[in-house]
Amino acid sequence: MNSHDEGAQQTRPALVAAAGLPWPRPLPRRLSSVPLPRPGESLLSWLDAVALDFDVSRDQAAQATGVIAADEAPARLSLTSAHSPVFSLDDETTARIEAATGLSGSEARNLTLGRFVGTALRTSPTRAVSSSGRGVAAGPWIDHTELRFCPGCVAADDGRGPLAWSLPWVFCCLVHRCYLITICPACRIKVRPAEVSLARGVCGRAARERGAEPALRCPGRFRDAEAPPLRDPELIRLQELLLEHLQADSEASRDRARADFQDLSEIAVMALFLATPAHLDGADPVIHDAFSCFSRRYFVKHGRLMRERDRFYPGMLVLTGCLRVASQIVFADDPLQAALSLSDLRKRPANPAVRPLRRSWITRPPVHSGERIRSIVEAVQENSEFSRGWPS
Numbered sequence: 001m002n003s004h005d006e007g008a009q010q011t012r013p014a015l016v017a018a019a020g021l022p023w024p025r026p027l028p029r030r031l032s033s034v035p036l037p038r039p040g041e042s043l044l045s046w047l048d049a050v051a052l053d054f055d056v057s058r059d060q061a062a063q064a065t066g067v068i069a070a071d072e073a074p075a076r077l078s079l080t081s082a083h084s085p086v087f088s089l090d091d092e093t094t095a096r097i098e099a100a101t102g103l104s105g106s107e108a109r110n111l112t113l114g115r116f117v118g119t120a121l122r123t124s125p126t127r128a129v130s131s132s133g134r135g136v137a138a139g140p141w142i143d144h145t146e147l148r149f150c151p152g153c154v155a156a157d158d159g160r161g162p163l164a165w166s167l168p169w170v171f172c173c174l175v176h177r178c179y180l181i182t183i184c185p186a187c188r189i190k191v192r193p194a195e196v197s198l199a200r201g202v203c204g205r206a207a208r209e210r211g212a213e214p215a216l217r218c219p220g221r222f223r224d225a226e227a228p229p230l231r232d233p234e235l236i237r238l239q240e241l242l243l244e245h246l247q248a249d250s251e252a253s254r255d256r257a258r259a260d261f262q263d264l265s266e267i268a269v270m271a272l273f274l275a276t277p278a279h280l281d282g283a284d285p286v287i288h289d290a291f292s293c294f295s296r297r298y299f300v301k302h303g304r305l306m307r308e309r310d311r312f313y314p315g316m317l318v319l320t321g322c323l324r325v326a327s328q329i330v331f332a333d334d335p336l337q338a339a340l341s342l343s344d345l346r347k348r349p350a351n352p353a354v355r356p357l358r359r360s361w362i363t364r365p366p367v368h369s370g371e372r373i374r375s376i377v378e379a380v381q382e383n384s385e386f387s388r389g390w391p392s
Helices: 005-019 043-054 058-064 091-101 105-109 151-156 233-246 251-274 285-297 308-312 316-330 335-339 352-363 371-381
Strands: none
Touching (some): 043 058, 091 105, 251 335, 251 352, 285 316, 316 335, 352 371
């Protein structure tokens, strides 16, 4: 994308008027050349590509492209800020981006999580960092401090990654037939999007060793990481369906996508409270092992009393196991009958393992639960009598 300062000056009044801003208001100068965003790319990935092209930091690239104003603190890029442009862009920001790069408002907004509102996201993504950890997706499972990636895609696409990697609905790469990973292959520390640029290819985080001065830099190369292989046909089919839903473009297909996301989300919550490794027969070892570790930490027999952090985000592999169980229930011919494999929801008095789930669904009732799972939700919410121990 090439442009000149003269063209930028001519478009500024129109941009400012469209944004409802007072004139004159300083807008960024038009950059001579900017890498075009790739289809489905995330805002941070695109900024990292710009930063690499101009050999500047991500914060400097964000100011040059208008993603943040020149007088704004770079901390606004942080995913812990409720006003981060990663979630959505206001008119003033899109006006700055168009002035600096020529990207239209719709092109810029497609780089943010706002593009999934109404399908994969049930509410405004700016609520993603609320203190309760709720209101993010059609379920509470987005960890904005974790960056998922496929090493093969990092190698093939120069570290530029899709926005969908940020969502709980994308857990594997169908091209390279592997699960996404979340840790550096060298330092084995969780890859945080605020600290690491996949476009630069190297972790580079400070890893100070005792007695070492100055701090060492991690040499881990993301393209060299080993991702667990994906062989589970059920998860392959589920990922294909979810990716199709994320690309829904017609009203009818968006309605189907929204219904599937909502039902899968609520039943995945149920699986988080009630599923055991036995419900993951046939899953790949990496999923089975992760859920086994989770189950040892939170024994299900008398009710899983999880820490808030683990209810909010139990980890990608545990969540993937929950989605696998949920898909077997939601898409069954008789979802209620399939759900009874987790626990007999109609038993009186009820299994005490169901109590934390019931409390969760009473506190935060499932939103717009469809006909497929309504009988399941009602069976859990209406069951008020619990036995003291494991019912015979």
